[in-house]
Amino acid sequence: MSQALTLYGCPNTRSLRAAWALEEAGAEYAYHPIDLFRGEGRKPPFLSLNPGGKVPLLVTPDGPLSESGAILMWIGERFPASGLLPTAPGPRALALQWSMFALTELEQPLWTIAKHRFALPPEHRVAGIEPTAAWEFQRAASLLAGRLASEETLAGIFSMADILAAHCLAWAASARIPHGHPALDAYRDRMLARPAARQAIAREGRLERTSAP
Numbered sequence: 001m002s003q004a005l006t007l008y009g010c011p012n013t014r015s016l017r018a019a020w021a022l023e024e025a026g027a028e029y030a031y032h033p034i035d036l037f038r039g040e041g042r043k044p045p046f047l048s049l050n051p052g053g054k055v056p057l058l059v060t061p062d063g064p065l066s067e068s069g070a071i072l073m074w075i076g077e078r079f080p081a082s083g084l085l086p087t088a089p090g091p092r093a094l095a096l097q098w099s100m101f102a103l104t105e106l107e108q109p110l111w112t113i114a115k116h117r118f119a120l121p122p123e124h125r126v127a128g129i130e131p132t133a134a135w136e137f138q139r140a141a142s143l144l145a146g147r148l149a150s151e152e153t154l155a156g157i158f159s160m161a162d163i164l165a166a167h168c169l170a171w172a173a174s175a176r177i178p179h180g181h182p183a184l185d186a187y188r189d190r191m192l193a194r195p196a197a198r199q200a201i202a203r204e205g206r207l208e209r210t211s212a213p
């Protein structure tokens with residue numbers, strides 16, 4: 001399977017989640033950069049693979065897969081030794097719960113802020129929405145901090161939930177959106193110090209093109 005995996009990604013985007021998970025799994029994969037800032041995501045070669053025009057996209061033997069959460073679940077299932085999707089029922093349930101929390105509660109206000117700062121066409125942006133979204137993010141972060149007050153990781157062992165949550169916390173830091181919990185900064189830094197995270201960041205940092213999409 002290893003040679004059949006190709007990750008389409010772009011530095012400083014959600015594709016880091018997928019690269020990080022692949023590195024945790026010890027998977028071999030080709031990395032194909034899509035320069036979103038030059039509109040490559042909206043050009044026909046990439047749109048034929050992902051009509052949504054977004055990264056990450058993982059081309060797998062089961063077909064092209066979009067949505068970072070689904071990609072991490074796929075990697076966790078295909079590489080069970082990675083522990084990304086734990087096999088024991090208790091940790092597995094918690095990994096799924098906190099993954100969904102990261103995607104729907106923690107990320108949602110960050111994405112709202114990003115959309116209304118720069119991602120939406122100017123005529124659809126509402127500047128006044130930011131304080132509400134920032135408050136929602138702080139409320140979600142408080143729940144995360146509560147969970148991590150007694151645990152090193154969200155599922156009791158490292159899992160895909162930690163990739164998603166740590167990525168959201170890194171996103172918040174780079175966008176200067178505060179959460180008010182220094183312990184979450186320590187958690188984020190601990191997760192990002194994992195060798196697989198460092199390798200993924202280095203892999204995405206290389207922007208030279210290898211082939212056309």
Ligand SMILES: N[C@@H](CCC(=O)N[C@@H](CS)C(=O)NCC(=O)O)C(=O)O
Pocket residue numbers: 012013014015036041053054055056066067068069
């Ligand atoms: N829900 C999707 C969101 C993916 C997404 O919005 N990716 C951004 C980069 S972080 C993108 O590709 N944007 C390009 C565009 O919308 O044209 C996921 O989690 O994978």
